[in-house]
Amino acid sequence: MKRRTLMGAVASIAMLGALPVAAQDGLTVAMSWANYQEERWKIDESGLREALDEMGATLVTADAQSSNSQQAADIEGLIARGVDVLAIVAWDSEAILPSVQKALAEGIPVIAYERQIEHPDVFYVAFNPIEVGRIQARGLVEVQPEGKYVLIKGSPTDQYAHYVLTGQKEIIDPLVAEGKIEIVGEQWTEGWVPDVARKNMENILTAVSDDVDAVLASNDGTAGGVVAALASVGLEGIPVSGQDGDIAALNRIARGSQTVTAWKDARDLGRLAARVAAELADGTAPAEVTDRVLWDQGPKGEAQNAVVLAPVAITRDNLQVVVDAGWISREDLCAGVTEDAPDACK
Template sequence: MKRRTLMSLMAGLSMSALLTAPALAADITVGMSWANYQEERWKIDESGLRAGLEEMGATLVTADAQSSNERQASDIDGLLARGVDALLIVAWDSEAVIPSVERALAEGIPVIAYERQIEYPGVFYVAFDPVEVGRIQARELVKVQPKGDYVIIKGSPTDQYAHYVLTGQKEIIDPLIDNGDIKIVGEQWTDGWVPDNAQKNMENILTAVNDKVDAVLASNDGTAGGVVAALSSVGLEGIPVSGQDGDIAALNRIALGSQTVTAWKDARELGRLGAKVAAALASGTAPEEIEGAVVWDKGPKGTAQNAAVLAPVTITRDNLDVVLDADWISKEDLCAGVTDNAPDACK
C-alpha cells in the first residue's frame, strides 16, 4: 500500500531530486541481510548505509546470517515478513540465495546485491569495481617484484566477487606468465574468506615449494593477514603481499612493511550509495534511471544487470596519508609498532 503511494509521488523525479526531498523516503523501510556481520568492514558499511537512510528519513532493519545459507534464507523470510520496501543482500553463497531473491521479487520488493553479485535478472548490483581491485593488487606487486615465483590466495569460491578479483589480477600477470617472468607456484581458494583458512593454504604451499616464494596475491586484507602470518613463520615476512578493503590491521602492515598494497574501498561511501539506490528503487525509480547506473554483464552467466559501481583506491606506503586525511584510521593505529624505515605518514 505505502509502496504504491510513494511510487505515484516519485513519478518522474530524478535521483538528485529524491535526495533533496528526504520526506518522501520517510515511510520506507530497507532490509539488509548480512552474510556474516563479524567481518570488520561490514560494520563500516552499515554505518554509511544507516546514516544515508536516516538522512532521507528511512528506516534500516538488519539480520546476520552468521555464515549459513539456511540462516540467510530464514533471515530474508523474516525481513520480508516485516514488510521491507527494498532488500539489500550480502550473499553468503550467491547461488544458494537465489530462491530467496525470487521470493522477494515475486512480492514486488526490489533486491540489491551489495558488494557480492547475485547474478539474477532484475537484481540491482552495488559494489566497488571488483575487476579493478584485482588490477590494483597485481600492478603494485609487479612494480616491486616483476619476476619470480608467485602464489595466488583467492577469496571464497562461492563469491562471484572473488572471481572478478582474480580476473583483474590475471589481466596484469598473465602476459608476464606467458613470457616466463612470473611463475605461479601455488593457487588456492579460501573458504568463506576466513584468514585462518588462508593461513593454512599458504602454509601448505610453502611446504610444497620449500619456502621458495617471491610474492603473494592475496585477494583481501583478511586473507593477507593469514598469508603474512604464514610467511613470518618461515622468515619471509616482507615479501610483496596484496590485499583489499583497507582494514586497520592491513594498513598497519603496510606501514610496517609486511604488506605492499591494499585496494582501499571506503565502505562508508558504498553504504551511502546502497542507501540511495534502495530508497530510489523502493520509491518507484526505474533501475536504469538511477543516477550513475551502468549495465554490468561480466558474470559467468552473462546476465545483464543494472549496477552502480565505485572505484577503489590504491594505497601503498607512499600515500598512507590518504586514509589518514579521510579519517579512516588514526595515526596511532596506522603507525603502531613502526620504528625504523617509517613511511612519511608515520613521521
C-alpha cells in the first residue's frame, strides 16, 4: 500500500512536469525521455527534480513515446522554448544526431543521459555498464575463487549485454588463464527472458552432470531462472550474480540463493545529471566538470567527456543499504527468511 501512494505521488509530480512551466530567472534544464512508460525513468526524474529544486532551477520534460520522429520534434520544441541545458535519453542513438547538432549549434550543452550518444561534444552521464559486469564477477570470485563457472549472458542483440560481458571477462579471464576457473557452459538469453535462462541452465546442468560451482547471470531476471533450475537439482545456494536490485532478487540474497546484485539507484544518476547540467550552464568547460572522465567504450570508439557512476554491489552483508534508501521494504526483503537471517532482517 505504501508503495502505491509513493508511486501516485511520483506520477503526479511527473504530470506537473509535463505542463508548460513559465520561464523563470534561474536555470532551465530540459529532459527528453525516450519512453517515460518504463518504470525506472520516474525514479530518475525524482532524483533530477529534487536536485534542481534545491538549486532553484526549473525542469521541463518531453516524452518521445518510443518514436524517433517524436523525439526530434520534442527537442526542436525544447530548443525553441529556450532552455539552458538539454538532457536526452536517446530512443535511437544514431537517429538523434541531427537534433543534437541543432542544439549544439544554438550553443546549448547536451547531456546524453544513461544511453550513450556518440558525439565528441555531447556529455555522457551514466551508470558504468562495464562496472556492472565487474561487480558481478568480483562478487562471485570473492566467495568462489576457483571452480567451474557457467555464464548466462543477456540478450545477444542488446549492446548493454555486451558491455556487461566485457566487465565480467575483465575479471574472469585472468583467472581462467591461470587455470583457477573453468567455464563449463555459456549461453545468451534472448530478450533477457527468465524462462529461456531457466531452460538453458537446466540443459547445461544436464550436459555437465550438475558439476557447477558458480553461475554468472547478467541480470536479476535471468538469475531467477538460474536459481529455479539449480533448485530443481538440489544445487540452490551456489554463488549466482545479477543486476538491477529487483525485489525478488534482493529477497533471494536475503534467503541465500543469490550472491550479489549490481544495484543502480536511479535517483543518484538524476542528481548527478542535475549537478553536471548546472556546471555546464555556468560555463564550466566540459573537460573541467567534476569527476569527468574520457569515455571511449562505445561501438565507434570515439572519445567523449563523461561522468560515470559506479553501481553498488549489494550482497548479504549490506542489504541494509537498499532498505535505508527506501528501495525495498524490510517486509518484502525478508519474506520467507527463516534460519540464518542476514543482519538486515534481524
